[in-house]
Amino acid sequence: xxxxxxxRPAAGVSVRQAVPLGLVLLALCGCRREAxxxxxxxxxxxxxxxxxxxxxxxxxxxxxxxxxxGKPYRGNAYQLSEGKRLYAWFxxxxxxxxxxxxxxxxxxxxxxxxxxxxxETIYLSIRDGRPGGMPPYRTRLTHEQLWQLAGYVQVxxxxxxxxxxxxxxxxxxxxxxENRAPARFAPLEP
Amino acid sequence: xxxxxxxxxxxxxALEAALRRVWAAAHGLWGLLATVDHKAIGxxxxxxxxxxxxxxGLLALAMRWQLSHPEARLLDPDRYNQVFTMHGSNMMFLFAxxxxxxxxxxxxxxxxxxxxxxxxxxxxxxxWVYLAGxxxxxxxFLLEMGPDVGWFAYVPLSGPQYSxxxxxxxxxxxxxxxxxxxxxxxxxxxxxxxxQRAPGMTLDRMPLFVWAMLVTAFVVILAMPAVVTASTxxxxxxxxxxxxxxxxxxxxxxxxxxxxxxxxxxxxxxxxIPAVGMVSTIIATFCRRPVFGYLAMVLALVGIGLLAFGLWxxxxxxxxxxxxxxxxxxxxxxxxxxxxxLQIFCWLATLWGARxxxxxxxxxxxxxxxxxxxxxxTGVMVASVPLDTQLHDSYFVVAHFHYVLIGGAVFPLLGAxxxxxxxxxxxxxxxxxxxxxxxxxxxxxxxxxFPMHILxxxxxxxxxxxxxxxxxxxxxxxxxxxxxxxxxxGFLLFFWNAWRSARHGAPAGENPWGAPTLEWATASxxxxxxxxxxxxxxSASPLWDSMGELTVAEGLRTDRRxxxxxxxxxxxxxxxxxxxxxxxxxxxxxxxTSVMLVWSIFTxxxxxxxxxxxxxTLIGWFWPRGTPEDES
Numbered sequence: 001x002x003x004x005x006x007x008r009p010a011a012g013v014s015v016r017q018a019v020p021l022g023l024v025l026l027a028l029c030g031c032r033r034e035a036x037x038x039x040x041x042x043x044x045x046x047x048x049x050x051x052x053x054x055x056x057x058x059x060x061x062x063x064x065x066x067x068x069x070g071k072p073y074r075g076n077a078y079q080l081s082e083g084k085r086l087y088a089w090f091x092x093x094x095x096x097x098x099x100x101x102x103x104x105x106x107x108x109x110x111x112x113x114x115x116x117x118x119x120e121t122i123y124l125s126i127r128d129g130r131p132g133g134m135p136p137y138r139t140r141l142t143h144e145q146l147w148q149l150a151g152y153v154q155v156x157x158x159x160x161x162x163x164x165x166x167x168x169x170x171x172x173x174x175x176x177x178e179n180r181a182p183a184r185f186a187p188l189e190p
Numbered sequence: 191x192x193x194x195x196x197x198x199x200x201x202x203x204a205l206e207a208a209l210r211r212v213w214a215a216a217h218g219l220w221g222l223l224a225t226v227d228h229k230a231i232g233x234x235x236x237x238x239x240x241x242x243x244x245x246x247g248l249l250a251l252a253m254r255w256q257l258s259h260p261e262a263r264l265l266d267p268d269r270y271n272q273v274f275t276m277h278g279s280n281m282m283f284l285f286a287x288x289x290x291x292x293x294x295x296x297x298x299x300x301x302x303x304x305x306x307x308x309x310x311x312x313x314x315x316x317x318w319v320y321l322a323g324x325x326x327x328x329x330x331f332l333l334e335m336g337p338d339v340g341w342f343a344y345v346p347l348s349g350p351q352y353s354x355x356x357x358x359x360x361x362x363x364x365x366x367x368x369x370x371x372x373x374x375x376x377x378x379x380x381x382x383x384x385x386q387r388a389p390g391m392t393l394d395r396m397p398l399f400v401w402a403m404l405v406t407a408f409v410v411i412l413a414m415p416a417v418v419t420a421s422t423x424x425x426x427x428x429x430x431x432x433x434x435x436x437x438x439x440x441x442x443x444x445x446x447x448x449x450x451x452x453x454x455x456x457x458x459x460x461x462x463i464p465a466v467g468m469v470s471t472i473i474a475t476f477c478r479r480p481v482f483g484y485l486a487m488v489l490a491l492v493g494i495g496l497l498a499f500g501l502w503x504x505x506x507x508x509x510x511x512x513x514x515x516x517x518x519x520x521x522x523x524x525x526x527x528x529x530x531x532l533q534i535f536c537w538l539a540t541l542w543g544a545r546x547x548x549x550x551x552x553x554x555x556x557x558x559x560x561x562x563x564x565x566x567x568t569g570v571m572v573a574s575v576p577l578d579t580q581l582h583d584s585y586f587v588v589a590h591f592h593y594v595l596i597g598g599a600v601f602p603l604l605g606a607x608x609x610x611x612x613x614x615x616x617x618x619x620x621x622x623x624x625x626x627x628x629x630x631x632x633x634x635x636x637x638x639x640f641p642m643h644i645l646x647x648x649x650x651x652x653x654x655x656x657x658x659x660x661x662x663x664x665x666x667x668x669x670x671x672x673x674x675x676x677x678x679x680g681f682l683l684f685f686w687n688a689w690r691s692a693r694h695g696a697p698a699g700e701n702p703w704g705a706p707t708l709e710w711a712t713a714s715x716x717x718x719x720x721x722x723x724x725x726x727x728x729s730a731s732p733l734w735d736s737m738g739e740l741t742v743a744e745g746l747r748t749d750r751r752x753x754x755x756x757x758x759x760x761x762x763x764x765x766x767x768x769x770x771x772x773x774x775x776x777x778x779x780x781x782x783t784s785v786m787l788v789w790s791i792f793t794x795x796x797x798x799x800x801x802x803x804x805x806x807t808l809i810g811w812f813w814p815r816g817t818p819e820d821e822s
Binding site: 038082 | 266267268333335346350351354355356357427428429430431433435436437438439792
């Protein structure tokens with residue numbers, strides 16, 4: 001049997017170098033959305049409490065560690081789905097329903113935020129409560145859980161769906177699921 | 191038709207030169223990517239599948255390490271979920287099914303005496319789609335996006351509410367890749383077996399391996415649509431928010447299990463039936479007599495293929511089904527022991543007094559007989575509802591299905607690789623390392639998996655990432671993990687042996703084992719056109735009965751790729767048919783299909799926009815080019 005001779009590239013990046021390189025690049029951009037940190041390091045968990053709030057409790061700056069972690073509570077699928085579970089477990093639907101709101105609590109779906117759309121403001125709203133009936137949850141949830149819930153609530157009211165957003169629940173549906181894109185790719189959209 | 195050139199009266203050298211002109215693939219990268227030769231594709235299919243076997247084996251070793259002592263820290267729970275899911279999905283969908291079909295792709299056209307598989311471009315397409323599916327799964331695993339819901343991905347766990355992110359979608363779409371490639375191969379195999387057999391190879395002269403691949407191909411065609419439906423419904427539930435599996439909106443969770451196992455149980459036989467064909471082939475050759483009870487063997491194969499569709503519910507005994515249904519499926523599960531047992535007895539009758547040559551393939555067959563019978567016994571045990579209720583989801587089940595899958599399919603496969611290695615590479619595989627590797631694999635396997643029966647009876651559940659020191663499982667787990675090293679050493683020796691023999695093995699002649707079937711009537715490895723002249727068959731063991739002289743057919747054209755189409759029952763020649771030329775379009779179509787499928791994990795509109803490139807590539811694929819092959 002005759003062996004075909006294999007020409008070798010003289011210079012530049014060979015296939016053997018390019019494949020692992022490409023995989024590493026892919027891993028760097030893809031790993032954060034699907035990674036699952038089920039148990040935070042205690043110092044990291046403690047640092048999550050360090051949000052710098054404005055005196056009126058509206059606006060501020062998330063702790064440095066939130067950025068170091070890569071904003072997981074807004075873009076990580078697992079963290080968002082944890083937020084969704086907390087939303088159901090801690091009675092949020094009592095007032096906010098599935099996001100559409102009720103007489104007791106404002107809608108979270110309509111893109112209107114009474115205290116501003118920033119994630120740190122939503123975090124402060126959940127942590128400290130707001131006038132008009134929103135109770136504080138700082139004694140009921142850990143800071144990590146507060147961030148998970150804040151991230152989920154922010155996704156609820158987002159204008160464009162992200163690939164990390166949770167899917168529908170196994171329940172009777174009152175609205176499209178969080179991951180339903182508002183028909184951005186629809187060919188017949190005006 | 192007046193000016194065509196025929197092979198009638200041509201000398202061997204002139205004929206081979208003419209055939210080389212029309213059948214040989216182009217040199218270089220282009221030739222590799224465009225070839226539609228079933229041997230080139232079959233070889234790379236087999237190599238890729240064994241590559242996935244190595245990867246899946248490494249995952250298994252990681253799991254055994256993690257379970258070797260209580261509270262081990264090698265894998266965290268999330269990683270462990272991904273690892274066991276990857277191991278199962280990879281072994282079932284990227285190794286076992288593809289490797290069996292690949293053996294069919296390579297050997298069925300040779301065994302029925304034709305020049306290429308039917309629909310060769312579809313066959314090439316199938317390989318590229320399969321490769322893309324494997325890369326998708328393993329790429330996702332590297333991105334921490336590996337599926338983590340078990341290889342059968344039960345809803346509601348894999349549904350939109352409980353599986354965050356795209357992990358379950360990766361699994362479901364990887365299934366789609368495997369479905370497409372398996373169906374493409376199955377269709378080609380059925381047509382090859384029915385319409386391209388050598389003249390005179392009536393259905394009752396067909397080699398048992400060809401029968402096995404025929405039954406397998408039909409099982410694939412009938413079983414895959416169920417899982418197509420299921421995985422598509424799962425993706426729709428997750429991405430679009432449909433309610434196939436949402437009980438609150440009228441869906442049904444058990445629907446998933448029914449659809450999946452209606453495919454999943456036949457899947458086991460898709461893996462097992464080709465292995466049975468390999469065993470029959472090897473036993474006949476090394477006993478130097480045809481397998482006892484040909485008719486019974488064929489009927490048993492067909493019977494297994496039919497019964498395979500009637501016992502899927504035995505995977506669901508603990509889901510609270512009606513008692514009558516459970517009894518029925520217990521009975522049908524036990525019924526499949528009848529054709530399986532029939533085959534065992536036919537093999538034993540063939541071995542009886544035959545003084546078989548104990549070459550390496552035969553040793554693997556003996557390992558198969560022992561191990562598979564044991565796995566079959568535990569299969570009858572878990573087929574009974576009360577016992578299954580106790581053993582369900584325990585390590586007993588893990589032990590059972592590794593016994594039937596490794597004992598029933600991988601041992602024959604390793605034997606078949608040894609047996610057909612000359613046909614694949616032109617060289618013999620080393621016999622001395624072969625005997626050691628067989629011993630290591632057999633001993634390592636039994637020592638690893640037999641203790642798992644006991645662990646299961648002691649209550650160890652499957653899919654636990656660790657266990658507490660207070661539980662009595664540590665000793666046997668450590669023993670199983672150490673034995674797994676032995677098993678891994680056996681596989682390592684096998685791969686080293688294959689690697690070395692492919693380069694430095696003793697050159698094999700046309701028929702080193704003195705085997706009776708047609709694949710041994712041509713060079714090792716066969717030329718691109720397989721047979722210089724199409725053989726004409728007069729018995730079930732043509733090379734034994736022809737006394738060195740094989741009758742051949744003449745009159746085929748030499749200026750285009752041409753093969754002989756024969757009738758389904760009697761294989762009487764019906765027509766000369768062209769076989770398509772090499773083409774790059776199957777690769778391009780596979781790339782377009784892969785892009786569409788991966789994209790559709792993220793947005794349903796991918797199905798709309800992604801279908802345009804697919805249409806373009808299909809048009810290119812079928813565009814007439816005025817070659818001689820295009821003439822009717």
